[in-house]
Amino acid sequence: MKTHIVIAFALFLSIAPSANELSWVDTQVEAIKPARKGMNDSELTNIKDPFIFFGKRTKQKYTKSKKKTVMHSITKKSTTSSDSTSIIILHQPSKPLILSAIINNSALINGEWYKINESVDSFKLSSISRTNVVLTKGNGKLVLTTSDTKRNLKFK
Incomplete structure (x- = not known):
C-alpha cells in the first residue's frame, strides 16, 4: 500500500510542474497571436543585404549579357594641323x-x-x-x- 501512495505522490509531483510550463507556453502563444504588420516595398529596398560573403568583393554590379563585354576609351591625339579625337575599343579580358x-x-x-x-x-x-x-x-x-x-x- 505504501508503494502505491509513493508512486501516486511521485506522479503528482511530476505533473504539477508540467501544468505551469504549459501555462507559460499558452501566454507566449497569446502574445504572438495578433496579426503583425509587414514592411512596405520602400522600407525593403533600404535594408542592408543580410548575406555575408567572405573574401574580396567589388562594389560594382555585374550584368548578364550574351554579347562580349566591350570597354570604350576615348583618347585625344594631338596633331600639328588640328586636334582630333579617336575612339579605341578594347575587349575586356574574361x-x-x-x-x-x-x-x-x-x-x-x-x-x-x-x-x-x-x-x-x-x-x-x-x-x-x-x-x-x-x-x-x-x-x-x-x-x-x-x-x-x-x-x-x-x-x-
Whole structure:
C-alpha cells in the first residue's frame, strides 16, 4: 500500500510542474497571436543585404549579357594641323569565375545568379550539386567549387 501512495505522490509531483510550463507556453502563444504588420516595398529596398560573403568583393554590379563585354576609351591625339579625337575599343579580358554560393538549383557566380543551361561567360552551366558547379564549353569541362582549401578561417 505504501508503494502505491509513493508512486501516486511521485506522479503528482511530476505533473504539477508540467501544468505551469504549459501555462507559460499558452501566454507566449497569446502574445504572438495578433496579426503583425509587414514592411512596405520602400522600407525593403533600404535594408542592408543580410548575406555575408567572405573574401574580396567589388562594389560594382555585374550584368548578364550574351554579347562580349566591350570597354570604350576615348583618347585625344594631338596633331600639328588640328586636334582630333579617336575612339579605341578594347575587349575586356574574361575575369576568373568565382562561385560564391549555391542555393537549390541556382549558383552565384561572379555576383550574378545563374540556373542550369544558362550561359556564364562563354560556358554553359550544365549541372549544380551541393558543393560544386560544372560548366561546359564544347568538349571541355570546368568545375567550380565552394569548398575552401584554406584551413585558417577568420570570421568577422
